[in-house]
Amino acid sequence: MTAMIDITDAKKTFTMHLQGGIELPVVSGVTFHVDPGECVVLSGPSGAGKSSILKMIFGNYRCDSGRIGIRHRGEVIDLATAEPRQVLNVRRATIGYVSQFLRAVPRVATVDVVAEPLIVNGMARADAQARAGELLHRLNIPERLWQLPPATFSGGEQQRVNIARGFISELPILLLDEPTASLDAANRAVVVELIGEKKRQGVAMVAIVHDDEIRHLIADRIVDVTSFAAAA
Amino acid sequence: MADQNALEHDEPLLVAKSLSKSYGRIAACRDVSFSLYPGEVLAIVGESGSGKSTLLQLLSGQLAASGGHVSYQMRDGVTRDLATLGEAERRFLFRTDWGFVHQDPAQGLRMAVSAGANVGERLMAVGWNHYGRIRDTASDWLTRVEIDVARIDDAPRTYSGGMRQRLQIARNLVTEPRLVFMDEPTGGLDVSVQARLLDLLRSLVAELNLAVIIVTHDLAVARLLSHRVMVMKGGRVIETGLTDQVLDDPREPYTQLLVSSILPP
Numbered sequence: 001m002t003a004m005i006d007i008t009d010a011k012k013t014f015t016m017h018l019q020g021g022i023e024l025p026v027v028s029g030v031t032f033h034v035d036p037g038e039c040v041v042l043s044g045p046s047g048a049g050k051s052s053i054l055k056m057i058f059g060n061y062r063c064d065s066g067r068i069g070i071r072h073r074g075e076v077i078d079l080a081t082a083e084p085r086q087v088l089n090v091r092r093a094t095i096g097y098v099s100q101f102l103r104a105v106p107r108v109a110t111v112d113v114v115a116e117p118l119i120v121n122g123m124a125r126a127d128a129q130a131r132a133g134e135l136l137h138r139l140n141i142p143e144r145l146w147q148l149p150p151a152t153f154s155g156g157e158q159q160r161v162n163i164a165r166g167f168i169s170e171l172p173i174l175l176l177d178e179p180t181a182s183l184d185a186a187n188r189a190v191v192v193e194l195i196g197e198k199k200r201q202g203v204a205m206v207a208i209v210h211d212d213e214i215r216h217l218i219a220d221r222i223v224d225v226t227s228f229a230a231a232a
Numbered sequence: 233m234a235d236q237n238a239l240e241h242d243e244p245l246l247v248a249k250s251l252s253k254s255y256g257r258i259a260a261c262r263d264v265s266f267s268l269y270p271g272e273v274l275a276i277v278g279e280s281g282s283g284k285s286t287l288l289q290l291l292s293g294q295l296a297a298s299g300g301h302v303s304y305q306m307r308d309g310v311t312r313d314l315a316t317l318g319e320a321e322r323r324f325l326f327r328t329d330w331g332f333v334h335q336d337p338a339q340g341l342r343m344a345v346s347a348g349a350n351v352g353e354r355l356m357a358v359g360w361n362h363y364g365r366i367r368d369t370a371s372d373w374l375t376r377v378e379i380d381v382a383r384i385d386d387a388p389r390t391y392s393g394g395m396r397q398r399l400q401i402a403r404n405l406v407t408e409p410r411l412v413f414m415d416e417p418t419g420g421l422d423v424s425v426q427a428r429l430l431d432l433l434r435s436l437v438a439e440l441n442l443a444v445i446i447v448t449h450d451l452a453v454a455r456l457l458s459h460r461v462m463v464m465k466g467g468r469v470i471e472t473g474l475t476d477q478v479l480d481d482p483r484e485p486y487t488q489l490l491v492s493s494i495l496p497p
Contacts (some may be wrong), residue, residue, distance in 0.1 A: 017485035020494060059474065061481045082459050084474040106427045120438075185281065 001183065003033035004173050004204035005057060010066030010080065012052055013230065025230030026052045030066065032223045036172065039195060039205040039218050044225035050208045053225065054175045056080075057206060058097045070094060070173070092120065095173045098166030100181060102150060102158045110153075110161055111136065111146040117169040128168075135164040138190055140179040156182045167194050173196060176207040180214050192217050243305060245270050245411060245443050250300035251290050253283075260286040262467045263300070271441040275448060275458035275475065277490070283467035284447045285415060289436060292332060292413045293322055301340050307410075329355045331404030335419040337396035341388050341403065347374060348384040350403050358407055373402040377432060393414060394425035398432065405436065414446040419451055446479035451494055455479055463487045 010030040016022050027049040034040045042050040055061040057068060059079045070077040073096045077086060089099075097118070108116075114132035124205070136146060139160040139184055145153065150161045159182050166174065176195075180188045188211075195218045198205060209215045244267035248428040253261040261283045268274055271403045276284045289295035291302055291309050300312045307329055317325070326332070334340040341350050351370040352360075360366050371381045377398040379391075397417065404412060417433065418426040434457055437444055448454055449463060454461055461478045463471040463486065482488045 014481075015483070015486050020354055055480070060476050062473075062477060084477075085272070087477075088459055107431045173438070 002035075003069070004036050004071045005034040005158075005206065006067075006069035006071075006076070007032055007057070008067045009031075009067070010056060010068060011055075011064045011230070012049070012056060012061060013064055027225070027228040028230040030228045034173075034204040034206055036202040036204050037072050037199050038220045039199060039207055040221050040223055041207050041209060041215050041219040042225050043215070043222050048225040049228060051177055053228075054097070054177055054206060054208065058095060058175055060092065060097075096166050096169050096171040096172055097175045098163055098177065100159075100177050102162040102165075107149055107152060109147045110141070113150060113161060114164045114168055116213050117165065117171075117219050121169070131168060132164065135168055136161070138194075139164055140187060141189070156160045156184070156187070159183060160187060163191060163194070165195065167198070170201075172203055174203055174205045176205060176209075178210065180209060180211060188214060242269060243311075244268060245272075245305050246445075247303045247311075248289070248291060248300070251287070252285060252295050252299035252301065252318075253286055253290055253295065254298045259467050261290060264462075264469055265300075266462065266469075266472070268411075268443055268445065270443055272460065273437060273442075273444040273446065273458040275446050275454035275461045276464060277448060277454050277461055279449060279460050279490075282464040284464050286467075287464070288413055288415055288445065288447045292326075292330065293317070301420070304411075309360050313403055314317060327354060328407050330406075331409045333397075333400055333404055333412060333414040333417045335416040337388065337400040338401040341396065343389045346385045346387055347379065347391070347399055350388060350399060351406050354407050356404055365454035369406065370402075374399075374401075376436070377402045379427075383402065392425075393421055394429060397421065397429055401433070401436070405440065405442075408440065409442070411443045411445070414444060414448075416448055416450075417446065418450065433457060451490060463490070 006064040011028040012025060014024040016024060030053055032040065042053060044050055047125040049108055051063055059082065066080060066185060068077050070090055072090045077090060079087060079090065083204050097119045111129050111132045113137060115128035118128035118131060133146065150158050153161065163179055167215055180191050182190065192214060195205065207218060237272055246268040249265050251261060251264040264287055276287060278284050286295065290297050303311050304314055305311045323434065332340065348367060348370045352366040355366050355369060364410050371384060374381050374384055379395055388399050391399065418429055421429060430453060437457065446457060458475045461472065461475045462469045463478065463484065465486045471478060471487045473480065478487060479491055482491045
């Protein structure tokens with residue numbers, strides 16, 4: 001089986017020029033891989049660099065060195081050295097990212113926020129909206145809210161909209177940054193179910209979850225981020 | 233690697249090579265090079281005096297460069313050096329395949345003629361002559377930029393700032409340009425009006441697959457609209473990359489200063 005994500009010796013340091021140029025080592029020697037249909041959970045205390053690693057895999061944070069191999073349309077592309085245009089292509093066709101917070105565009109209706117990733121990849125608007133509706137329904141967002149922009153929703157509702165938007169696409173890689181953080185038990189169970197479905201579809205996932213019970217339910221493998229602690 | 237082959241197939245729309253502009257001893261723009269692809273939105277950010285507006289004028293052929301050149305792939309597929317275009321060719325490009333959205337709509341509109349004529353004029357310039365069709369297309373564009381068609385016969389001087397800016401956008405987009413230059417398009421507007429305009433621009437750009445070069449000092453505008461960012465300081469590009477990369481993980485001291493100066497929402 002060929003890995004979807006193959007990270008070798010990746011390193012990240014922040015240089016804070018406004019604080020006299022101090023160097024903040026985040027992680028180094030990050031090495032692990034994720035196969036299709038597998039959910040790898042990153043573990044470690046706050047500040048260990050879990051989110052930074054997710055952001056490096058998404059091409060949001062740049063790597064100082066090392067390699068972030070991503071299987072994109074059948075070939076391996078190194079995101080650590082890819083051109084901006086390649087990174088955008090990879091995000092459109094290969095990697096989805098469910099962040100902790102919804103970055104809502106003003107005025108866009110919830111159902112369209114959720115449907116957008118499908119429309120961008122060429123699905124007809126009506127079909128995409130129907131799929132969005134199904135997901136919103138599963139995540140217990142009442143239909144009367146679908147036409148409203150999510151900006152005014154509660155934190156939990158916004159996160160569920162965000163999850164719907166992340167899970168709607170059929171991308172082969174999903175990165176999940178605390179997808180269940182502000183959800184109640186019923187909605188947490190829905191997310192666990194959605195992750196299970198993605199695994200059966202062969203999606204490779206990397207997740208950060210603090211809840212032990214959820215971690216136990218979704219993790220196929222745990223990667224301990226403290227082993228990548230950068231030497232200060 | 234994977235996409236590099238695929239990427240080689242589509243060619244850049246606009247290529248800038250070592251562009252420079254000096255005013256006497258002052259270098260307003262130094263050695264700027266980049267390629268812009270169809271459908272790509274590039275934001276040029278930096279504070280006043282960083283050279284970003286000069287760069288926009290060089291790129292759009294409104295100002296002659298002191299060094300370097302700009303080439304553009306014309307609609308017939310031939311790539312031309314802008315400096316070799318005749319005045320008539322350059323003006324034709326501006327009326328058809330390019331748009332230019334000014335910060336002050338009064339610079340991009342004719343304030344005393346009707347909104348319909350402002351939009352229709354660009355169509356007539358490319359040879360449309362059927363009054364009914366021109367009016368229908370103008371009405372259609374007013375609707376797309378959320379201007380009540382009942383206002384089609386009013387002159388833009390009777391419009392609010394936000395409406396004027398939307399009209400300027402309609403006037404620019406009616407000829408289906410492939411490249412639009414924008415100079416601080418949300419600059420003089422109230423915050424609520426800005427949000428509406430940005431949202432409109434964002435959907436139009438995606439729908440029409442427009443390439444855009446947008447100059448802004450507002451990083452929130454860059455984040456919402458652009459794929460790529462170039463940060464300018466003292467006439468030079470000091471940092472460039474994917475928009476979220478540059479804004480979330482800025483490397484250069486000046487970029488870190490810019491990013492850290494944004495007030496949290």
